[in-house]
Amino acid sequence: MVKLTFKNYPKPTGLSRIGSGEPGADIKLKGKVIGFISPSNRYRKYCLAFFKIKKNPTYEEPSPFENKHLTFSTKTVDEMKIYLRENSEKIVNELDLYISED
DSSP states (O other), X not given: OOOEEEEEOOOOOGGGGTTXXXXXXXXEETTEEEEEEEOOOSSXXXXXXXXXXXXXXXXXXOOSEEEEEOXXXXXXXXXXXXXXXXXXXXXXXXXOBOXXXX
């Protein structure tokens, strides 16, 4: 049984709250961040979930992972969390996730 957990980003306060939308969240597996949920905004009317996928680092791109988003989208971050919880087993088994050591 694979269980994904989430850590919400803090909500802005004061004047920075004006015009800012819903905050996103980190996606975690066994306490390690494996992706994030990007909330809807004025340019994109839906939420997306991005995952860190392993890749071979090169001289030009030394990062050991790249961010890929799911083709599934929702209107809110909470709806995306529900979808990810229901499909966590499938997501973890099909994607070659990058889990950082730190």
